Ligand code: SF4
């Protein structure tokens with residue numbers, strides 16, 4: 065088996081041992097859920113319910129006329145108690161629908177449609193109707209991504225899960241391989257692609273086997289086994305590893321005829337097309353060295369991280385963690401409070417002890433060249449940071465700041481602990497303001 | 499659980515490697531232990547004295563300049579100790595204590611701290627200090643030349659401790675010590691000249707620890723070897739590599755992070771240019787200080803090398819190639 069990969073990048077310790085073999089579990093419902101009306105890239109939704117309304121699981125509660133947007137749905141049976149701004153995972157206040165969870169939950173009933181002769185338009189319509197977005201973190205509306213203005217010949221399902229600690233995609237692969245493959249085929253059909261590739265890192269042998277068992281003997285479908293290197297799950301790096309094509313700077317995968325979708329998204333597409341089931345729940349990983357009982361859980365969108373942490377046994381030894389991160393440890397968001405809700409793009413809740421967070425003060429760049437060696441975009445993080453620090457944003461852009469996708473490798477390896485990603489963001493902001 | 503935890507809020511990434519500047523500096527010191535040990539074995543207490551004076555001078559200079567420049571709170575990174583040790587190793591045991599002090603004050607105080615501190619220096623502090631120390635000694639303190647071997651090598655063996663340096667012998671065309679002895683342990687010249695083998699062991703250690711790449715040392719040594727073969731013949735070519743400051747220069751000075759290029763391509767250009775300059779100095783000009791001057795001169799070109807060797811961003815090269823192919827394809831066609 066030949067293992068594929070991309071250039072540069074870095075082998076990170078992956079810390080997946082504590083959860084990779086734990087089956088996806090359900091947890092007790094919370095007392096209320098907080099469902100932000102914007103969980104995606106694009107136009108925010110407007111609430112289509114009012115305070116006092118009784119809502120059913122899967123009922124649409126927010127929608128938008130805009131093309132680039134994704135509807136949101138009630139994730140429980142209950143009563144709308146408020147529609148107000150609530151803090152989300154980025155710390156911003158976002159208009160949200162608060163639902164008090166009813167004591168008695170009814171089993172939702174879904175239709176059962178024949179997916180074998182759905183057309184591309186049918187598939188896109190079902191996806192739009194289900195409010196599906198990219199579940200790997202970017203949360204871009206999926207029906208938009210599957211309406212390409214250029215021909216696409218390859219669909220890649222991103223099953224790399226290259227961020228340390230996260231194992232939710234891995235578990236989905238193992239436990240729901242059939243749904244995953246069916247969803248992936250629907251995606252390929254929607255864009256009329258001839259080739260379907262699953263990109264999986266070698267550290268998920270059971271996931272690779274599960275998918276292979278589903279696609280055995282089929283033409284035009286394959287598993288691209290990739291090296292356990294970060295950031296293998298970044299779109300451009302994955303496309304390069306799987307097809308050898310390089311997406312030009314500033315361009316989308318479409319430029320080289322490729323569409324990339326995440327594992328969770330593919331399963332959601334299947335459920336939307338077959339059952340008409342909207343995206344109101346997701347699988348995520350609770351982990352980190354300060355988590356009492358790490359695992360993978362399926363939770364309703366809108367559940368607060370506080371409730372999930374409690375259900376997973378709370379903090380290890382009852383000790384307050386040094387940091388709580390939503391998403392992966394390399395690109396995720398640190399939280400200042402625990403009442404923020406899980407959204408469609410939340411892949412993990414990570415609890416870190418103080419000891420895990422060695423954060424020495426940052427020093428000048430000593431030009432050790434480690435960041436230059438490992439940057440997967442072949443940029444010059446050293447020069448970017450030196451210039452941006454002095455406010456020389458034009459020069460920072462010349463050394464590649466605008467092509468940085470903030471994977472965090474440069475900061476990880478830097479012996480001077482330089483805040484390069486932050487300086488890249490400053491540069492992008494300054495350049496955008498021009 | 500409350501919602502007002504004292505959680506640290508900062509931006510991604512939230513993980514860090516264990517790399518620190520301190521660790522790297524301590525590794526350089528470890529890498530210099532073999533050569534220091536051989537030097538002490540050969541020169542005895544005099545070598546201990548030279549190293550000790552230089553380390554004390556380095557530490558005091560660091561402290562005083564930080565105090566003056568208000569950089570009191572910057573973390574202690576161990577880089578001054580590295581510079582102090584490197585400076586000591588470039589001198590002979592006859593170097594007077596004040597020459598060592600001058601070299602450290604200029605190297606650490608002026609070439610580094612006054613330039614903005616670690617990371618901002620254009621020149622390698624140890625070499626800058628070493629060369630300045632000698633210039634000062636030569637310019638203003640002529641009367642003490644006899645206690646200063648590198649400037650008095652032409653007088654032949656001036657005292658019982660050191661013999662004429664192999665490099666001087668090489669220039670004079672005198673008979674060289676046996677090659678094996680040159681490689682393992684010999685008595686010529688400065689502390690770091692006594693054992694290329696010990697330096698090599700230190701260099702390999704730094705390489706294995708991931709602090710240096712092979713590109714600079716290999717391109718310097720390779721270039722010197724090739725030019726030596728062409729102009730001096732096979733046997734002398736090898737002596738050119740083993741003699742003088744070449745080994746410590748190629749392995750420890752030219753590989754200094756701050757004052758060398760950041761990409762392999764840049765490193766090779768840098769290394770080859772240094773190798774050429776060394777041989778120009780050695781074959782055509784003065785036999786001493788060739789390595790030091792060659793590296794210092796190329797230090798000045800590092801920003802230029804970095805700019806000229808700038809690599810294309812991911813996806814840029816194939817995109818360009820494709821655009822060219824398309825324009826070539828359409829060029830012949832009637833519009
Ligand atoms: S510069 Fe950007 S793309 Fe390159 S390593 Fe740093 S964060 Fe990643």
Ligand code: SF4
Pocket residue numbers: 428429430431432433434435436445446449474477478479480481482
């Ligand atoms: S890793 Fe840090 S110290 Fe090293 S070159 Fe990059 S920015 Fe500079």
